[in-house]
Amino acid sequence: MSSSMCHVLQGQCLLMHSTELIVSAPGKAILHGEHAVVHGKVALAVSVNLRTYLRLQPSSSGILRLHLPNIEVFASWDVSTLLPLRLPRAADPRDLNKLDLALFQRLHDFTGFTDEAPDTHSMAVLAFLYIYLSIFAESRELPAFTVTVCSELPTGAGLGSSAAFSVCLSAAMLSVQGAISLPPVHPESTARWRKEELELINIWAFQGERVIHGTPSGVDNAVGTWGGILRYCAGNITPLSRVPMLRILLTNTKIPRSTKLLVAGVRDKIKKFPSIMAPVLDSIDGISITCEQTLQEMANDATPEHYSVLEELMDINQHHLNVVGVGHASLDHLCRVTLARGLHSKLTGAGGGGCGITLLRPDTDSLVLQSVTRELRDCGYDCWETSIGVPGVQLHSASSVKGDVLSVLNSY
Ligand SMILES: Nc1ncnc2c1ncn2[C@@H]1O[C@H](COP(=O)(O)OP(=O)(O)O)[C@@H](O)[C@H]1O
Ligand SMILES: C[C@@](O)(CCOP(=O)(O)O)CC(=O)O
Numbered sequence: 261m262s263s264s265m266c267h268v269l270q271g272q273c274l275l276m277h278s279t280e281l282i283v284s285a286p287g288k289a290i291l292h293g294e295h296a297v298v299h300g301k302v303a304l305a306v307s308v309n310l311r312t313y314l315r316l317q318p319s320s321s322g323i324l325r326l327h328l329p330n331i332e333v334f335a336s337w338d339v340s341t342l343l344p345l346r347l348p349r350a351a352d353p354r355d356l357n358k359l360d361l362a363l364f365q366r367l368h369d370f371t372g373f374t375d376e377a378p379d380t381h382s383m384a385v386l387a388f389l390y391i392y393l394s395i396f397a398e399s400r401e402l403p404a405f406t407v408t409v410c411s412e413l414p415t416g417a418g419l420g421s422s423a424a425f426s427v428c429l430s431a432a433m434l435s436v437q438g439a440i441s442l443p444p445v446h447p448e449s450t451a452r453w454r455k456e457e458l459e460l461i462n463i464w465a466f467q468g469e470r471v472i473h474g475t476p477s478g479v480d481n482a483v484g485t486w487g488g489i490l491r492y493c494a495g496n497i498t499p500l501s502r503v504p505m506l507r508i509l510l511t512n513t514k515i516p517r518s519t520k521l522l523v524a525g526v527r528d529k530i531k532k533f534p535s536i537m538a539p540v541l542d543s544i545d546g547i548s549i550t551c552e553q554t555l556q557e558m559a560n561d562a563t564p565e566h567y568s569v570l571e572e573l574m575d576i577n578q579h580h581l582n583v584v585g586v587g588h589a590s591l592d593h594l595c596r597v598t599l600a601r602g603l604h605s606k607l608t609g610a611g612g613g614g615c616g617i618t619l620l621r622p623d624t625d626s627l628v629l630q631s632v633t634r635e636l637r638d639c640g641y642d643c644w645e646t647s648i649g650v651p652g653v654q655l656h657s658a659s660s661v662k663g664d665v666l667s668v669l670n671s672y
């Protein structure tokens with residue numbers, strides 16, 4: 261972290277902005293490396309063209325409101341009741357490498373939520389309050405505003421909805437606090453923040469992910485912040501600029517699952533069978549590295565043989581993910597249905613249900629695609645071809661937001 265950023269992090273509340281703002285962040289698909297990345301291995305991840313949108317409206321009512329229509333949360337607090345929960349922000353910015361457990365405990369006591377049975381509502385509310393009380397820890401007053409979040413992403417399906425949510429919260433609240441600027445945004449257009457500001461957004465989004473996931477790797481919030489295609493390993497983010505434009509079919513099996521529980525399950529398995537699981541994680545690391553090399557070669561000249569390598573890597577990784585215990589019958593079925601048409605799939609994200617990705621070749625026949633899509637939909641799955649590599653977190657002019665999203669944001 262640069263010293264100037266430390267200064268901002270420690271800053272005595274610069275200028276508090278009091279304008280309405282709309283921000284958005286994309287979801288992601290992990291090509292390879294989910295779960296292994298939590299244990300220091302390489303992951304390759306891409307942003308997808310489904311976004312989470314957040315609208316923040318300042319208020320003079322002294323009431324902080326949170327509207328999360330996707331998960332039916334409508335909460336409000338008198339800011340005076342939140343004041344006693346605040347703790348001075350840690351003097352050492354390196355402490356942002358973990359959660360402030362004292363604040364976390366206070367929030368549990370205040371809300372009455374328990375850590376044993378984390379549910380959709382409590383995780384979202386805790387992440388919101390945690391980021392709010394941390395970012396405004398040193399502000400003279402706690403600001404009142406209404407935050408409304410609406411997402412195109414399925415919640416809890418492996419496409420990084422938790423990270424897109426955390427990135428939006430972080431960007432909006434850092435902007436209000438004045439720790440980052442409000443870049444000028446022209447009508448019908450969007451704007452991005454500077455590199456150092458994006459780094460700050462990413463750091464605070466990571467805290468939100470910690471509240472929701474327990475021990476996230478940080479790959480999802482990195483994609484939500486930076487967008488594009490990234491290699492991620494132990495906190496090091498490398499954008500991959502020279503890669504072919506991959507065609508990806510996304511399938512949501514709609515089997516609900518929790519990233520937090522799946523990540524904890526993998527940790528238990530590694531603890532129970534260290535000598536068996538370590539080689540599997542190493543092999544997943546090898547898959548990510550081989551995939552990255554193959555993609556780089558393909559940027560110059562993509563051949564059918566390159567696609568065969570990518571397909572084989574997906575098959576091997578899908579087996580590994582079953583071995584580490586994050587498979588599901590619905591995902592096995594997805595792989596079988598697509599393979600019957602010559603297409604290769606694997607789960608993406610935490611697994612246990614949720615989404616899978618299928619690699620399409622540039623010349624995959626549209627009739628093949630139509631029949632495989634129909635068959636997957638007949639299983640009750642959602643299925644669509646997605647664009648990848650879209651921009652990360654953005655500030656929007658209201659007229660740049662799609663009509664249906666804007667009408668949801670405006671209806672609360
Ligand atoms: N649009 C949203 N509104 C409110 N909370 C959300 C939203 N999207 C995600 N979340 C929070 O993130 C959690 C899902 O995170 P997770 O289990 O990591 O799944 P994923 O990130 O794969 O979608 C939800 O339980 C909720 O707490
Ligand atoms: C399983 C993991 O690798 C990805 C989780 O992604 P998602 O929450 O299922 O979208 C966890 C992580 O990297 O933090």
Ligand SMILES: [Mg+2]
Pocket residue numbers: 420421422423473480519
């Ligand atoms: Mg998540």
